[in-house]
Amino acid sequence: MEQTEYKVRVEHLTKYFGDLHVLDDISFNIRKGEFLCVVGPTGCGKTTFLNLLTRIIAPTSGELYIDGIPADPKKHNLAFVFQEPSAMPWLTVEKNLRFGLEIKKIPKDEADRRVEEILKLLGLGDFRNFYPHQLSVSTAQRIIIGRAFIMHPDLLLMDEPYGQMDIKLRFYLEDEVIKLWKELKSTVVFITHNIEEAVYLADRVLILTNKPASIKEEVIIDLPRPRDVVDSKFIAYRKYITDQIKWW
Amino acid sequence: MNVQKQNHSSEQQEQILKDQKKQRKASYQNLMLSVSSILLFFFIWEMVALLKLVPEHYLAPPEAIFRLLIIKIHDPNPDGAVLTVNILSSLQISFTGFIAAILIGVPLGWLMGWYRVVDSVVNPIFDIVRPIPPVAWIPLTIVWMGVGLKAKATIVFLSAFIPCVINSYTGIRQTNPVLIHVGKTCGASDFTIFWKIGIPSAMTMTFTGIKLAIGNAWSTLVAAEMLAASSGLGYMILQGRNFGRTDIVMLGVLAIGIIGTIIITLFSHLENVVLRWKRK
Ligand SMILES: Nc1ncnc2c1ncn2[C@@H]1O[C@H](COP(=O)(O)OP(=O)(O)OP(=O)(O)O)[C@@H](O)[C@H]1O
Ligand SMILES: [Mg+2]
Numbered sequence: 116m117e118q119t120e121y122k123v124r125v126e127h128l129t130k131y132f133g134d135l136h137v138l139d140d141i142s143f144n145i146r147k148g149e150f151l152c153v154v155g156p157t158g159c160g161k162t163t164f165l166n167l168l169t170r171i172i173a174p175t176s177g178e179l180y181i182d183g184i185p186a187d188p189k190k191h192n193l194a195f196v197f198q199e200p201s202a203m204p205w206l207t208v209e210k211n212l213r214f215g216l217e218i219k220k221i222p223k224d225e226a227d228r229r230v231e232e233i234l235k236l237l238g239l240g241d242f243r244n245f246y247p248h249q250l251s252v253s254t255a256q257r258i259i260i261g262r263a264f265i266m267h268p269d270l271l272l273m274d275e276p277y278g279q280m281d282i283k284l285r286f287y288l289e290d291e292v293i294k295l296w297k298e299l300k301s302t303v304v305f306i307t308h309n310i311e312e313a314v315y316l317a318d319r320v321l322i323l324t325n326k327p328a329s330i331k332e333e334v335i336i337d338l339p340r341p342r343d344v345v346d347s348k349f350i351a352y353r354k355y356i357t358d359q360i361k362w363w
Numbered sequence: 364m365n366v367q368k369q370n371h372s373s374e375q376q377e378q379i380l381k382d383q384k385k386q387r388k389a390s391y392q393n394l395m396l397s398v399s400s401i402l403l404f405f406f407i408w409e410m411v412a413l414l415k416l417v418p419e420h421y422l423a424p425p426e427a428i429f430r431l432l433i434i435k436i437h438d439p440n441p442d443g444a445v446l447t448v449n450i451l452s453s454l455q456i457s458f459t460g461f462i463a464a465i466l467i468g469v470p471l472g473w474l475m476g477w478y479r480v481v482d483s484v485v486n487p488i489f490d491i492v493r494p495i496p497p498v499a500w501i502p503l504t505i506v507w508m509g510v511g512l513k514a515k516a517t518i519v520f521l522s523a524f525i526p527c528v529i530n531s532y533t534g535i536r537q538t539n540p541v542l543i544h545v546g547k548t549c550g551a552s553d554f555t556i557f558w559k560i561g562i563p564s565a566m567t568m569t570f571t572g573i574k575l576a577i578g579n580a581w582s583t584l585v586a587a588e589m590l591a592a593s594s595g596l597g598y599m600i601l602q603g604r605n606f607g608r609t610d611i612v613m614l615g616v617l618a619i620g621i622i623g624t625i626i627i628t629l630f631s632h633l634e635n636v637v638l639r640w641k642r643k
Contacts, residue, residue, distance in 0.1 A: 169548045188550040195548040201541045205563045205640040214559075215549040241376065248642040249379060266549075 122147040122302045123186075123270055128177035130163055137163050139327040141177070145270075150296055150303045152313035154356070155323030161306045162198060164328070165272045168304070169193050181269055192219065194263035196273040202247040202258050209234070209243040211258055215266050233261045236295060253284045257291065264295045273305045277312070289315055293340065310360075314352045315342050322359055332359055423610035428617065431610050442602035442611070444594045450618060453584060453595045456512055460519025461580040468524040468576075469569055472531025476565070477557045489528065497522030497583045501590050515587040515595075522583035523576035530572025534565030567641065570634045577630060581623050 123145040130138040137160040145151055155161050166172045168179055170188055179186040186193070194215065202211050212233060216226040234240045237257050247255050256276060263271055273292075277285045289312065296303055307313050313320045320334045336352055343349060405425045411417055412424030423431075435446035444452070474481045475489075500521050508514035538561050546556035588597025596615050603611030 166544075169544075171544050171547055188548050189552075190550075193548050193550070195544070197541050197544065199541050201539075201545050203542060203545075203560070203563070205566070205638075207640075214545075218546070218549040218551045218555060218559075246640040248640070272548075 120147075121145060122149070122181065124180040124183075125168075126178050126180070128164070128167060128179065129175050130160070130167060130172075131175045132163075136327040138167070138174075139329045141328070141330055143321065143330060143333070145302055145304065148300050148302055150293075150305065150316055150318045151321065152317035152319070153304060153306045153321045153323060154308055154310060154313050154360070155306075155328060156325055156360070157308060159323050159326050160328040161308075161323065162274055164323075165195070165274050165304070165306060168270070168272060169195055186270075192266055192269045194266045194268035194271045196259050196263050196271075196276045198274045198276075198278060200247075200252075200255060200259070202255055202262075204247050207244050207246055208239060208250075208258055211247070212262050212265050215262060219266070229265050229267075233265045236298065237261050237291065253280060253288065256280070257288065260288070260292060260295070264299055264301060267299055268301055271301045271303045273303065275306055275308070277307075277309075285312070290341070292316070310353055310356050311344060314338075314349060314356065315344060320356060322356065334359075420607070420609055423613055428610055428614050431614050435611075435614065441606045441608065442594075442599045444599070446599075446614075446618070449594055449596050449599045449615075450622065453588065453597070454622070456515045456587075456595065457519050457580050457584045459512065460516040460584075461523045461576060463516070464520045464523035464527050464576055464580070465573060468527030469531045469573070472528040472569075472572070473535050473557075473562060473565060475528070476532040476535035477561050492521075493525055493529075497579065498586045501587060505590075510592060515584065515592065518587045519580045519584050522579040526572045526575035526579060527569075528572075530575070531565055531569045534568025534572075535561045537568070538564040566638060570638065574627065574630065574634075577626055578623075581619070581626070585619060 121144040125144070126142050128138055128141040130136075141164070153161060153164070163172070167174050168186065170186060181191045184190065203214060206214065209230060212230050213226060216229065221229070234243060237260075239254070239257065239261065242250065242254065247258065250258070260273075260276065263273070277288055280288070292303075292305075293316065295301070305313075305316055314336055317336050320336060322331045322334070323329070324331045334352070334356055338346075338348060338352070408422075409425050412419070412422055412427075432446065437445060439445050439448075442449075471481075471485065475485050476482070497518055500518050504514045504517050508517065542560050542564065543556055546560050551559070584595075585597040585600070588595040589601045592598040596619050600612050600615035603609070603615060
């Protein structure tokens with residue numbers, strides 16, 4: 116029963132939009148508590164891939180299992196950090212954090228405990244009654260990350276959450292995600308096209324090909340944390356992955 | 364690190380407080396400007412009347428209208444009702460029609476915008492009714508319901524109903540798809556997403572619709588009262604004209620303007636409370 120070791124199994128995932136072949140027969144597994152990064156060229160189908168995992172769109176063929184059951188947002192606890200800003204503008208920081216908890220009908224005292232925990236981990240206690248438009252872009256994005264982790268999700272999906280941000284903020288938020296991931300032992304799929312970011316964060320990196328995307332290679336990043344971006348082994352990993360995708 | 368973060372946030376809070384102060388000052392200045400412009404308007408009017416640039420039976424001076432206002436509060440002549448009765452009668456009719464329009468129109472717009480079935484059923488009928496000017500309904504409602512409260516409230520309803528539906532419909536249609544996806548990934552049902560994401564997203568447009576509806580309701584009301592009534596501001600204006608009393612007509616017109624402004628202002632306050640999450 117090798118299957119039971121895996122949190123998530125993806126089998127032969129294929130997607131067409133009409134005639135447009137976007138994803139081609141993708142299969143892989145994710146271990147419980149693993150941090151998986153997916154890198155791929157712009158427009159290759161990364162967002163589509165995540166949307167399939169959460170059932171926002173239906174696959175043309177293939178199946179996704181979480182704990183051996185076909186994935187279903189109503190049964191499973193999924194969380195998604197979207198590429199675009201996705202805080203509810205009419206809710207305060209605290210109510211944004213509670214949004215998913217209320218939908219999942221998490222009991223009040225447990226929800227309260229989690230909200231305090233996340234506010235503390237993110238250092239956002241002072242902002243709890245602020246509305247998203249009153250926050251800077253990076254703070255707003257931290258709310259979104261907090262809203263995802265607070266679900267204690269079976270599977271946390273992040274779609275280039277730091278695409279728009281400068282290097283300094285990125286480093287800061289990358290550490291924040293690592294901190295939350297370690298603390299809450301979540302299973303994460305993180306999409307990026309920044310290779311350094313992937314090597315910094317991931318236990319394992321999946322490299323996608325151009326459209327129609329399939330898995331070109333899988334690289335296990337065997338480096339201790341916290342990682343050092345100028346360490347020679349780090350640079351070697353980065354170079355290796357860069358070489359694999361030279362032909363982009 | 365933590366200390367730094369705390370500083371950062373209290374700085375931001377301070378900034379927000381400062382901005383609020385600035386805003387309050389600016390709104391005070393605006394208020395003073397508005398008051399001055401109104402006073403200037405009455406002053407010029409008074410001058411025009413005093414210097415007899417326009418004959419008195421065409422244009423009553425503001426102070427004469429003010430005196431009439433005091434008299435009209437207890438004197439039912441010549442139209443048969445004191446001013447407060449006329450005002451209350453008008454308010455009662457317009458609120459009945461207007462509130463019914465909100466209670467029916469807004470949810471209908473939301474449902475049409477969210478559920479394709481509702482849209483397909485209602486939209487064809489709505490498309491036919493929409494271009495009919497509300498006053499065109501007046502003769503028919505008189506035939507059906509006479510000249511009482513019900514008839515006029517129905518006309519007001521028809522005029523206020525349309526912008527409520529259209530704007531709530533458009534508002535909910537513009538819900539950001541990413542927010543809908545957030546709901547879906549949380550495992551929310553379609554109705555929960557409608558309720559918790561669609562409706563809040565539609566709120567801004569819905570309020571725009573309701574404000575248009577207030578304007579429509581109030582102007583249609585006056586038209587309805589001129590055609591079919593025995594009291595109300597529109598009726599008072601009509602009687603003023605029949606008796607050749609320009610001052611009564613003008614008092615009625617001013618009362619309509621002022622009460623309309625008060626209603627809109629009260630409503631804008633409500634809007635600011637409900638939509639306080641919006642960037643100013
Ligand atoms: N709903 C849709 N209908 C039709 N085509 C779509 C749809 N969604 C995406 N596509 C197409 O599928 C391809 C992959 O899009 P996708 O957004 O998944 O790429 P991506 O890798 O996330 O890109 P980016 O790096 O810009 O985020 C694109 O060519 C896009 O035009
Ligand atoms: Mg994308």
